[in-house]
Amino acid sequence: MQLIKTDSYFILQINNTEVVRSAVENFFTLAEANEQIRKLYGNAVLDISSDELTFNSRETLWKICSFLDVTCYDSYLNKVERLLNGHSTTSRNLVAWREEDKDLITTQMAKYSFLHSFTFDDVSSFSY
16 A cells, blocks of 8 residues: 545555455456346346436436336435535545556446446546
């Protein structure tokens, strides 16, 4: 691990190759399971990214409620919108990424259509 100072705080960055590789493998195991669910259930699956929910919460929740055919009251939407209010974490910045790990992730992401809107190199967050 290494300590990195930014303008306003310190970040403890993980640089353990085995831990990183294991986390990447676990993530893509879950991505594969999601892909199989999508193939099995087709249009009965709604893809929502965490960034979409965080940064566009009202519209995203409305989309979820419509998809589920449930009533979505303004009071609920207002509460969730205030709670989320564009707060996102960038935990991937806590990892000392090696180029070979980034290449592996980029290659694996290309296999799954629901990950195509994400890019690895946007340091603020995954772009959506």
